[in-house]
Amino acid sequence: MTLTCIAVDDEPLALGLVCAFIEKTPFLTLVGRYSSAVEALQGLMNGPVDVIFLDIQMPDLTGLELARVLERSNRSAHTTRIIFTTAFDQFALDGFRVDALDYLLKPFNYEEFLRAASKARQYFELVHRVEPAVAAPMIAAPKEESEDYLFLKVEYQLVRIPYRDILYIEGLKDYVKVYRQSEPDKPLLSLTSLKALEEKLPSSQFMRIHRSFIIALASINAVTRNSVQIGSTLIPVSDQYKDAFGQFISRWM
Template sequence: MTTLTCIAVDDEPLALGLVCAFIEKTPFLTLVGRYSSAVEALQGLLSAPVDVIFLDIQMPDLTGLELARVLERSNRGALTTRIIFTTAFDQFAIEGFRVDALDYLLKPFNYEEFLRAASKARQYFELVQRVEPAPAVATPLTIPPSDVAEDYLFLKVEYQLVRIAYSDILYIEGLKDYVKVYRQSDPDRALLSLTSLKTLEEKLPPKRFMRVHRSFIVALDRISAITRNSVQIGSATISVSDQYKDAFSHFISRWL
């Protein structure tokens, strides 16, 4: 009997727990990961691709449909990872099949409905194995996982997920619900993304970046000059607010 590796992705803890319980209950499925966001799932898939993703659609930062499009482009026509959408909104059904989803589970669904979709996935992979000369094996995406973990940030810009090297970032400006990322490679054109500065701050390595103002995060290795109340990065002078002066003073002490 074919055994399929699976992950579950849902930003609702109860829904995520239910899908994981259904997967673990099914003999021919093996749960290898559970994620509360599509961005986290993408990071995991870079190092450990799977056969099937049980994927919610409505999620912050990156929706399930957007993740499906990223995977579709990365697979380049080789259907190595298949998606079963899980959502409370039936209006997404048509869009789900446009990205070649294997099936579509409408919440709330029971185990019988889940098992029917899972069996469809098993039948698909068994058919592929009979047709292909070699077993269908999920292949990694083209981005090296070590680079992603240590040197890159994924950011949703317009309708695509953009990979930005930490070494390319000069500073980041927060604008209410958006951020602007200024880069060394294109200093005249900032990347605009719908996310908060706080969310981005939590993703950045603290040894390389520092928040110096309510509206600014700076790359420490891009600072060319400092004063007691500001930093200079290229032609930009960025103020250090009182809230962040203690951490900034500690940073200054390394310069002295």
């Protein structure tokens, strides 16, 4: 698989280095180089690219601002991923919030660049494998019958989580924690909302019982009218969800 790339940096030496690294990498193709985010935005109007190697600190329009513009514009179904290149490590969390694929801290060498580029290739290979499976047929099958896993953005990678491995999911403001049977003491942290996951998960296998919790029904060890026990964890049922939960546990009692 070959990925199309552009490089954006207002420092000529840094821009030249990134372009040289791209041209050195067999699975990358350089289709544009820009000394400002404004120029890059204009260039992207000619057609989408796979990966943008993007500096953060630039005049007029910063790399973070360009990333937010691209996120809001949603110009096509094509997925463009961003790898930030910067001399300032304090922007790492901001890069995560705009869904950057990776974050290269200057000065970086070719080995570090190649590691980030390989992550991009793995991401697109995964996307291309998934797309045929989730493409809508003439008569779409119900979601819970056609899928048995969830894809979740964790740090800078896309992680495949089988439904059967999920114990429960906890919402934490802008993030969620996914607790799993395979590693119960190592929950996965993802920048998404509990509502977004609730819409993706099959209702036959999962239930929201609290504004901060979704549980896997198969993982329940014990229930009361007001709580659920999963392993050693007791999860409360809030008033908003008691009616639906009461209908469910009526089959138990």
